[in-house]
Amino acid sequence: MSKGMTKEEVLKYVKDNEVRFIRLWFTDILGFLKSFAITDQELEGAFDEGMGFDGSSIEGFGRIQESDMIAWPDPSTFVMLPWRREAGGTARMFCDIKNPDETPFEGDPRNVLKRTLQRASDKGYTMYVGPELEYFYLRDNCSTQVIDSGGYFDLTPLDVASDLRRKTIIAMQELGIQVEYSHHEVAPSQHEIDLRYKEAGLMADQVMTYRLTVKEIAQAHGIYATFMPKPIFGENGSGMHTHQSLFEGPRNVFFDADDEYNLSKEGKSYIAGLVKHAPELALVTNQWVNSYKRLVPGYEAPIYSCWARRNRSALVRVPMYKPGKEQATRVELRNPDPACNPYLAFAVMLGAGLKGMEEGYELPPEATNNIYEMTAQEREDQGIESLPEDLYDAINKFKESEVAREVLGERVCESLIINKQKEWDEYKAIVTPYELERYLPIL
Numbered sequence: 001m002s003k004g005m006t007k008e009e010v011l012k013y014v015k016d017n018e019v020r021f022i023r024l025w026f027t028d029i030l031g032f033l034k035s036f037a038i039t040d041q042e043l044e045g046a047f048d049e050g051m052g053f054d055g056s057s058i059e060g061f062g063r064i065q066e067s068d069m070i071a072w073p074d075p076s077t078f079v080m081l082p083w084r085r086e087a088g089g090t091a092r093m094f095c096d097i098k099n100p101d102e103t104p105f106e107g108d109p110r111n112v113l114k115r116t117l118q119r120a121s122d123k124g125y126t127m128y129v130g131p132e133l134e135y136f137y138l139r140d141n142c143s144t145q146v147i148d149s150g151g152y153f154d155l156t157p158l159d160v161a162s163d164l165r166r167k168t169i170i171a172m173q174e175l176g177i178q179v180e181y182s183h184h185e186v187a188p189s190q191h192e193i194d195l196r197y198k199e200a201g202l203m204a205d206q207v208m209t210y211r212l213t214v215k216e217i218a219q220a221h222g223i224y225a226t227f228m229p230k231p232i233f234g235e236n237g238s239g240m241h242t243h244q245s246l247f248e249g250p251r252n253v254f255f256d257a258d259d260e261y262n263l264s265k266e267g268k269s270y271i272a273g274l275v276k277h278a279p280e281l282a283l284v285t286n287q288w289v290n291s292y293k294r295l296v297p298g299y300e301a302p303i304y305s306c307w308a309r310r311n312r313s314a315l316v317r318v319p320m321y322k323p324g325k326e327q328a329t330r331v332e333l334r335n336p337d338p339a340c341n342p343y344l345a346f347a348v349m350l351g352a353g354l355k356g357m358e359e360g361y362e363l364p365p366e367a368t369n370n371i372y373e374m375t376a377q378e379r380e381d382q383g384i385e386s387l388p389e390d391l392y393d394a395i396n397k398f399k400e401s402e403v404a405r406e407v408l409g410e411r412v413c414e415s416l417i418i419n420k421q422k423e424w425d426e427y428k429a430i431v432t433p434y435e436l437e438r439y440l441p442i443l
Helices: 009-016 042-047 109-122 160-174 200-219 265-285 344-358 375-383 389-400 404-407 410-428 433-438
Strands: 021-025 035-041 049-056 068-073 090-098 126-138 179-184 189-193 222-225 239-246 332-333
Touching: 009 042, 009 332, 021 042, 021 068, 021 109, 021 375, 035 042, 035 200, 035 375, 042 068, 049 222, 049 265, 049 344, 109 126, 109 179, 109 200, 109 344, 109 404, 126 344, 160 179, 160 189, 189 200, 189 389, 200 344, 239 344, 265 344, 265 389, 265 404, 344 404, 389 410, 404 410
Parallel strands: 021 090
Antiparallel strands: 021 035, 049 068, 068 090, 126 189, 126 222, 126 239, 179 189, 239 332
16 A cells, blocks of 8 residues: 555664564454554564454454454554554554465555555555545543644644644654645634645554544643544534545556546546435445534535536535646545545545546536525525435445446445444434423423
């Protein structure tokens, strides 16, 4: 997925620098980072034979009767953790999960993305993504007490969060992550650090590292950072707008100088694929009950599946072309949130786009008006579909998705459906404060 250290270089670095511990990272299907540590003495064996572990308790991994899994460290992801500097420090590597017979495990999210990227590579394409992750700093994880009252792009001299962002960016740079810029977002205590676009496989690893780094630096300063999509009622939620493009060697596949939108036929079909399939894939890009509290009118988040250039209420936005910036031609998908599994999210985005290209989808008309002000009939006439209203709606749309099963595989799809159905059943049984405040006094 990336060009980092080789096995031999990692072994030499560990020996020369007396690194004692190496953490092996991987994710479950929900995007939670999993980890176990090995010592320097076990490292060479881990490279040669992998490290066995019981996958039966990992969400979406092994069932009881097939619990044996092997974690194979990827030496190209070796890096020292800046918050673990004692006694030679601690390193980390991402792992590919394999079956005991050393075949790739079909339920490994990293493997799912690799498969989809290989599918694109077989056609000559490389996918690049640049996600914009938003998050909140809170006093603790038991309340939604903010630490600042800033607004969009605000700079306040005593803003403790500015210092947190700066320290977080320094840590990211030590981890080899390129940061484009950072700023305060719209809501109080809401912030954003944007990553320099990278090949999608490398970027998924970086998103996982980004989220942990934000939390680690915040925790070290007595603050809690959350990527929850909508933690505060009445304020904007947190999104993960994802800029994406396909390259064929040095050529940006999406660019066409002669087109009125400067979009190639392939680029238009890719966008059409995203627009058409986004509702059925929302269970991946917006996987939590809370995700759908963000996707409501009035808070800059998209709720309708359409595209535009200047219209920021659209699901897919095509940034305006600047002369001489052909390489920057890209599309921005605006519904994903930062609590998704980046491996699965990037995979379904690419899968939807490739589907549009393979089947020659026609790009629907650009949504130039305020979509929220259109009537339901006007949206229907223009073929504008709504995104799911809640997790239950997302589950039902996902169940019928051929693209999801084609990209994710049967095992991951079924695991997601089972997990999310359980989440919805638990959620709908809860008696909320809203119900108590509204009904208890009158019923």
